[in-house]
Amino acid sequence: MEKIIHRADSRGYANHDWLKSHHSFSFANYYDPNRIHFGALRVLNDDFIKGGMGFGAHPHDNMEIVSIILDGGMEHRDNTGRQAVIRRNDVQVMSAGTGIMHSEFNASKTEDANMLQIWVFPKERNVTPRYDQRTFDPTARENALQVVISPDAADDALHLNQDAWFSLGKFDAGQQIDISSKVPGIGSYLFLISGEIKVADEILHTRDAIGLSDYNKITVDILKPAEFLLIDIPMLN
Template sequence: MKKIIHRADTRGYANHGWLSSHHTFSFANYYDPNRIHFGALRVLNDDSIKGGMGFGAHPHDNMEIVSIVLDGAMEHRDNTGRQEVIRKNDVQIMSAGTGITHSEFNASKTEDANFLQIWVIPKERNVIPRYDQRTFDPAARENALQVVISPDHQADALWLHQDAWFSLGKFDAGKKLDITPKAPGIGSYLFLLSGELKVDGEVLQTRDAIGLSDYDKVSIEVIKPAEFLLMDIPMLS
C-alpha cells in the first residue's frame, strides 16, 4: 500500500481580503513539486469568500470541475446562459471541455460563504461543455457513505468525464468502517471536513487529508464526530 498524508497546516494559503483560500495541491502562486496532484485529482481548494464578492468571468478548458458548498451559497453564471445558486448540500459539476467561461459570486451580500473547488483531469479531452447540479439529502450520509458522483450514474449521482466516485459521510464517534478500491487502478483520497478520524492507524484532524493507493482494504475509526469527503480517483502514470 502507498500512503500520503497532507496536514491542514501544510496547505498553500492565499489571502486576498475578499478571498481566503487553502490549496491542497499546487495552484496559482503556490507551487510544491511534491504536491501537483493525486492521480486524476488535480486541485482541491478550500475557499472562503466575503459577502458580495467572488470570481469574475474567467475561462476553463479540458478539466472536470466540482463545487461543493459547505456554508452559505454561491451564484454561478456561464457563457451558455446558465445561472444557478449552489447551496449547502448541493454539488455542482462542470465539464469545461472545449472551453467555458463562468463566474462565481457569494450569493449573500453580507454573510461569508465556504466551498470546495475541485478539479479532476478528464479521461477524454475536448468534450462538449456541460453543467449539472443536484441537492443531496444530508440524512442519507448519517453514519453512511452517500455517493454524489459516480461513473455508473448510481443512486441519482452526478457523473464526470472520468472514472471517479465522490462520497460524503457524517459519522458518530465510535463508528468504524472499511473502504476498498472501487476498481483496479483506483486510489482513494479522504479529506476530513471536521472531527477526528483514525485511518489505517493515522490520526487525522479537521482539514487533514490522506491519499491511499495500491491497497486492498483500509479501516477507518471515528474518534470524534466527523464529516468527510472521500474521492476515489484513477491513479495516473
Template sequence: MKKVIHRADTRGYANHGWLKSHHTFSFANYYDPNRIHFGALRVLNDDAVKGGMGFGAHPHDNMEIVSIVLDGELAHSDNTGNKEVIRKNDVQIMSAGTGVVHSEFNASKTDAVNFLQIWVIPKERNVTPRYDQKTFDPAARENALQVVISPDKQGDGLWLNQDSWFTLGKYEAGKSLDITAKAPNIGTYLFLLSGELKVDGEVLETRDAIGLSEYEKVSIEVTKPAEFLLIDVPMLN
C-alpha cells in the first residue's frame, strides 16, 4: 500500500478579504510540485466567502467540477441557463466539457458560506456540458457511508464523467469501519471535515487528509466524533 498524508496546516492559503481559501493541491498562486494531484483528483479547495460576495462569470472546460456546501448557501448561474442555490446537504456537479461559463456568489448578504470546490480530470474530453444537483438526507450517513456520486449513472446519486465515487460519512466516537478499494487502479482520498480518525495507524485531525493507493482494505477507527469525505479516483501516471 502507498499512502500520502496532507496535514491541514500544510495546505496553500489565500486571503483576499472577501474570500479565504485553503488549497490542498497546487492552485492559482499556490504551487508545490509534490502536490499537483492525487490520481484524477486535481483540485480540492476549502473556500469561505463573505456575505454578498463571490466569483464573477468565468470559464471552465474539460473538467468535472463538484461543489459541496458545508455551511450557508451558494448561488450558481451559468450560460446554459441554470440558476440554482446550493445549500448544506446539497451536492452539485458540473461537467464543463467543451466549455461553460458560470458564476458563484454567496446567496446571503450577511452570513458567510463555506464550501468545497473539487475538480476531477474527466474520463472523456469535449463532452457536452452538463449540470446537476441533489439534496442528500444527512441521516443516511449516520454511522454509515453515503455514496453521493458514482461513475456514469451507476448509483442513485449524481454521476461524473470519470470512474470516481464521492462518499460522505458521519460517525460517533468508538466506531470502526473498513474501506475497500473499488479496483486495483483506483485510489482513495480521505478528507476529514471534522473530528479525529485513525487510518492505518495514522492519526488525522480536522481538515487533514490521507491518500491511499495500491491497497485492498484499510481499517478506520473513529477516535472523536467525525465527518469525512471519501473520493475514489483512478491513479493516473
C-alpha cells in the first residue's frame, strides 16, 4: 500500500476578500511539484464565497468538473442558456469537453456559501459538453457511504467522462467502515469534511485528506462524529 497525507494547514490558500479558497493541489498561484494531482484527480478546492459574489463567466475545456455544496447555494449559468441553483445535498457534474463558458455566483446576497470544486482529467477528450445535477437524500449517508457519482449504470448516481466514484458519508463516533479498491489501477482519496478518523495508522482531523493506492481493503475508524468525501479514481500511468 502507498499513501499520501495532505494536512488541512498544508494546503495552498488564496484570500481575495470575496473568496477564500484552500487548494489541495497546485492551482492558480499555488504551486507544489509534489502536489500536482492524485491520479486523474487534478483539483480539489475548498471555496468560501461571500454573499452576492462569485466567479464571472469563464471558459473550460477537456476537464470533468464536480461541484458539491457544503453550505448555502450557488447559481450556475452557462452559454447554452442553462440556469440552476446548487444547494447543500446537491451535486453538479460538468463535462467541459470541446469547450463551455459558465459563471457561478452565491445565490444569497447576504449569506456566505461553501463549496468543493473538483476537477478530474477526462477519459475521452473533445466530447460534447454536458451538465447534470441531482439532489441526494442526506439520510442515505448516515453511517453509510452514499455513492453520488459512478460509472456503473446500476448505481443511482451521476456519472463523469471517467471511471470514477464519488461517495459521501456521515458517521457517528465508534463506527467502523471498510473501503476497498474498486478495480486494479484505482486509488482512493479521502477528504475529511469534518470530524476525526483513523485510517492507515493516521489520525485525520477536519479538512485533512489521505490518498491510498496499491491496496485491497482498509478500515476507517470514526473517532469523533465525521463527514467525508471518498473519491475512487484511476491512478494513470
